Amino acid sequence: MQAPFSTLSAFRDVLAAAAGPDADALKGAQDRNGQLTKPPGALGRLEDLAIWYAGWRGNPRPAINAPQVIIFAGNHGVCAQGVSAFPSEVTAQMVANFEHGGAAINQLAQAFGAKLDVHALSLETPTADFTKAPAMTAEDCVAALQTGWNAVDPSADLLVTGEMGIGNTTSAAAIATALLGGEAGDWTGRGTGVDDAGLSRKTDAVAKGIALHATDDPLEVLRCLGGRELAAMAGAIAAARHHRIPVILDGFICSAAALTLAKAVEGALDHTVAGHLSAEGAHQRLLDAMGKTPLLDLGLRLGEGSGAALAIGVLKGAVACHSGMATFAEAGVSDG
Known part of the structure; x- marks a missing residue:
């Protein structure tokens, strides 16, 4: 399905028009959860996760069979300010590594049965240095949002978005x-x-970017301070909502991209959960601001969607227990 927007304003309208979870499926999942062969609440957050997932999939007894992981890659003009320990050439080199199956995300996607797709966005043309000009034109930002939207497989039943882009923690911080x-x-x-x-240097670049691009419009913030891969992640997360596909958010950079959606339209991230707490220092406060409690805390700071991909296993476990366990009546067990 091609993205149903061609401007930032139209993208905001699409975001605002997205439907919520299926009320009947939510109630059915809650009722089923109360009948399973376990003490009430014994599976903790797994119970809430399964019910949340069921509501978005419109099925009180769902299964996860087709997860999709999408990695978006982009280069950043702000790297000219000396904000990264690695040169921008590493972005393209890592894209090749993804495509040849050699990265951590390849192993994690395979381990949890996820299809992995990689999209490199104009690596030969970095965004503008946001300390001197907006990172993207409106047209470039919309094109990146469209790339993200179009990358989502409507037949997927779970989405993870990851990124690769030297300098992109600077954009996320901004x-x-x-x-x-x-x-x-x-x-x-x-x-x-x-x-x-x-x-x-990195902190100074963020401060300069903030001073230069004073706006309270979240999508303009994404355009002026973000990167193509951040915009693409935002587009993919929005498309997943349109297709009722639950999303596991990755670390600091993915969360910053998602934050632009949450600030643009209230409730825009209701179909998402936080996969993990990154070791990037500000991630916890970012998650707190978004009202998200991470599923995992393993000190990861790789990006690539790796923490979120690992959390696929947690969500699969939650749904498997919810949909596969017997009820007290089915098992012939007294429920007291």
Whole structure:
């Protein structure tokens, strides 16, 4: 399905028009959960996850059979400010690694039965340096949103979006600062492992970008401070909502991209859960602002969708228990 928007304003309208979960499926899943052979609440968050998933899939007894992981890659002009420990050439090199099956995300996608797709967005043409100009034109931002939207397989039953882009923690920090307030240093971390001087340059770049692009429009924040891969992730997350596909969010960069949707339209992330807590320092506060509690906390800071892909196993376990367990009546067990 081709993206049903051609402007940022139309994208906002599509986002606002998206439907919520299926009320009948939610009630059916809640009723079923109360009849399963276990003490009430014994499976903790797994019970809530299964019911949430059932509501979005419109099926009180769902299954997860076709997860999709999509990696979007983009290059950033702000790298000219010395914000990364790696050169921009690494983005294309890692895309080749994804395509040849050699990255961590390849192994995790395979382990949990997910289809993996990779989309490189104009790597030869980095975004503009946002300390000097908007990162993207409106047309470029819309094109990236459309790439993300069109990348989602409507037949998928779970989505993970990941990214690759040298310099993109700088964009993520700038987006968080612009949308959540505070100082640039509150949101800027070491990313790929910059030293103290690199962290200072990175923080300064974020501060300059915030000062230059003063706007309270979340989609304009994405355009001016983001990157093509961040916009593509936002487009994919929005498309998943349109197709009633639940989403597991990845780390700091994915969460910053998703934040633009949450700030643009209230409730836009109701079909998402946070896969993990990244070791990137500001991720916890970003998740708190989004009202998301991560499923995993393993000290990961790789990106690529790796933490969210690992969390596919948690959600699969939740749904398997909910849909596969016997009820007290089916098992002939007294429920007290």
